[in-house]
Amino acid sequence: MRVAVTGKQGQVVSALLERGPAAGVEIVAVGRPELDLVDRNSIRAVLSQIRPDAIVSAAAYTAVDKAESEEALAFAVNAEGATAIAELASEFGIPVVHLSTDYVFPGDKHDVYVETDATDPLSAYGRSKLAGEVGVASANPNHAILRTAWVYSPFGANFLTTMLRLAETRDSLNVVGDQHGTPTSALDIADAVITIVKRLSVDPDTKLRGVFHLTGSGDTTWADFAEAIFASLLAKSGKIVSVRRITTAEYPTPARRPANSRLSNEKLKQAYGFVLPDWRVSAKVVLDRLL
Template sequence: MAEPIHILVTGGAGQVGLELQSIGWPEGVVLHAPTRAELDLGDAASIRAAFAAAPFAAVINAGAYTAVDRAEGEVAMAFAANAMGPTVLADLTRAAGVPLVQVSTDYVFDGSKTEPYVEEDPVGPLGVYGASKLAGELAVLAGNPRSVVMRTAWVLGVHRANFLKTMLRLAAERPVLRVVGDQHGCPTGARDIAAALKVITLRMIADADAPTGVYHFVNAGETTWAGLATEIMARSAEAGGPSASVEAITTADYPTPAKRPANSRLSTARLTRDYGIAPRPWQDVVAEIVAELNAERAAA
């Protein structure tokens, strides 16, 4: 009988971490997703202890400090989890000779480009969160030559808090939703992100020469937050769930502590070329999540 393949997943209680645990893995793969009490990305000693728990064949770092606005006032906390944590993981995985897959974000860009961003485009984070995630990217790429940084954006799912679930909750409370309509991006399913991470990680474990470096993964197509909200409302109404009308407003109408990029669109051509991953349309993701949440509500 073949030896089990152990994979360490950080951020197991997050949107992507939960999906990584629920999607099917090949027989023999054992996923380890320690709780934050067991693996705190802001605590180097706890990272080392978690990594020593099994002979890991790879690490997927799906954990992060993600409170974008709060990060403006919690700089040290954001950098501890998003920069120091990946630095420690890069050192540990390099020493063990195993790959590291790091989840990153569109917030490394300033949003001033008019076309979708490609991996080589200049970075320029607008806030602390983006800067801390960029520092993590650089640490991973410099610290372990067998690493992939996978940037994603506008994450939606059935688990935890996210924009889609917030819109459905608000639609049950008010007739009109005022949503920003001048920020453009690519809504992306947490389940789809997990599936892409699975493909990359298994390939890197099996093939020492698997492609490395920075990749973008988002679902196909683009919209604004107001456009996404409109689609969510339409799908929810079809499924017999809460719905409201959507009024597009400007970023200036909805000030936040952290600035958001006006353009978060990411090109996924490199990922398709190197790993054969072709993202499905974001509208399919919205329909799937809304249907799942509606079924849960109906069963409750």
């Protein structure tokens, strides 16, 4: 099975390239300069040449704060580009798996969010990703839209690797402690995407299609996540790094973040029969690898 994935450098793309072969899936990563999500002609040319059995729409404009001043570009990539990918997948008669985000929600709910909860993004990035969801769903009925959150991995820059980098020169860090969510390993996301793509390619069951939440199990705060990272660092190296909990108000950013990013994965479990591991387990896997 050949699966085209948009993007070349992203965390999920890197994880798919690593996990695909063992699962019997050929992952073909396509991105700039050959494929540019703001250039529909390039999308058609590249994917027509590859002729994949499915497409994973993973590339996105992810500079959350910068999107506040570049909203048009964020929409061009995250909405119009994602829609173009889904349209082409529909033309080819193949499924599309599209990665979305917890940022489509306002974060003011006291319980976990389910897929049918009202969306109301707080940021330009969130609005662009929500528009992408709408575009993908309308362009190709053979879709699975996966909302994930707090993604980390052994690849590139993310919260986990940033904490380890800062710990090299600091003994104490200020970390936001009033935002709640679930750290999600890109390696786990890749395994899930491969499972979902395989099912979509052969099973016409409508319950396999639509919007799903895909995050690690359990929940935490950024400060607690940081403490878990530094506990592993201490065990491996003896380095002690303390965490000072601060509020969101004490760490202002151009884009507002949801205070509650906890997503229910029950719909995914009912449709596909699996849930991702507890975030602590998956974080330890990545930390053991990096440390």
